[in-house]
Amino acid sequence: MTTMTPKRLLLKSLEAVFLVFLFFLIFGPMVGLVLWSVAIRWFWPNALPQEVGLDYWSQALGFQKSLAIGAVSITEAFQTSMIIAVLVVVLTMVIAIPAGYALAKYAVPFRGAILFLFLMPLAFPQQPVFVNLLLTFTRMGLTSTIQGVVLIHLMVSLVFAVWISSAAFKSIPPELEEAARSVGASKMRAFVQITLPLAAPGLLASAVFVFLTSLDEFTGTFFIGLPFISTLPMLLYASSGSNLQFASVIAIVLLIPSILFMVIIERFLRGEHIAGVG
């Protein structure tokens, strides 16, 4: 055993302080959310709620009817969110998979211009785009409709979906498809039987990511969907001023899939493709 020199001791202490600080920084806000979602009575200056229970959870999830002012059930918004998210996943993937494949495997003409178009939403604020789509959508009667919100979510997710699918195809050695072709498989057959199954995990990750993007989308839905299309994020915003407990419950409902996804997706994670989520 070597004894610690003062310098080493100082470094170790700094490390410990850094870690404790980091721990509080990451988990402090999350803990607040969980406490509020189960707080039945919590008046300051109490550090912790005086009475806890799952009342607000069971009311929000619709197990228990509540007549309290400001009480909301999230079941309807949950259904709306799910319908929209599923539609968005299907449409986005149908459009993104061919595009991602083309970008990964072919020397496409105007490649630079197309890359530019698909990268622009990451490089510039998107809110002005939503604002101007609001004008167009109003003229076409698409505001406050499911179709309108699906189109907005489709635009927001398409960029990520194309990049992640494209990366999935790119990672497959072209020799495999060529080998299949050389023994007489058609282009289509080589794609369906060789490339697609190999790319499946990446494509699945992409689809789940699109699902999450749609589930969490706020700004576009705020401009295009309100007042009639109320997704979970909209309901969370609406109740956050008046009812902290319900808002906290909804926030946790949205938080759980985000964290689960984070844990599962690790392997496919590439920072640049996920900028500006939410």
Place this chain on the structure above:
Amino acid sequence: MSSAAETKSELPGQQEKGERFAWTFPLALLLPATVLMLVLYAWPFVASIYRSFLTTEEGLTLANYQKAYELYFRDVLFTLEVAILSTAIAAVLSIAISTYVRLANNRISRYVGFLYRLPIFIPFVVVGQMMRTFLAPHGLLNVFLAQVGLVDLNAPLQLFNIYGLVLSFVWKQAPFMTLIILGGFQMIDDAYIEAARSVGANIYHIIVKVLVPMSRATIAVAVILAFTSTVGTFTLPFMLIGGKVPTTVTVDIAHRVTYFGDYGVANALGTLSYLMVLVTAIYYLRYSVRKGIYEA
């Protein structure tokens, strides 16, 4: 962009048919996605700039910018302050976390390497709600600081302003930046770090002389993406400080549109927000288009 010229063939017959197919096929695959992006993104993007010069009475003028300047100049500065401050703090923090995970090879550092990622996919609307309860005058942070004796609960820290907003942005952006920067650090061969250590470099020197210079491009991308996202984020400032003065440009845009139906000034503000990120956007687009999209 030159590939169109390369694939064009002068040969007749079968060959030409094959060659033409060789580039119409991938274009056909890309067509739906491209058309959608042109209609739902590029067109409204261009329209937002065009409409910023448009007023109902006089046609093309700078009137909207004049009005935006008179009403919201303070908010333009505020938006820049928030974005610069939170990106800078998040950059320092994420370089610290990345260095720790890269250099300390033990169980705790591996936990840190996993836990720091948790906020990455948490949407801004949830971060907003979280921070509303966490940073409130009698929220968890103030209560905690009062327990430690750092804050008097009768005069709690007021955080629904630039401080709380910066803290919230750092909470959300630093993990994301760490993901990118740590990726860069892990590409650096151990040999460089060992070499620096063998000539007596301490941690500070390793960061400043080895890790950061060798991942400059990666760090630049992380900084740019976080900065752009902070300038353009509506949800978090909307939930945290809303219509208070000063607020961010994104909240002003929503205000202009939902209360006044004033698309002219909203678009002038929108165009200003494009200008705020113009330099970083150009760098990022050039870097990404040139480098392709597959390498981080």
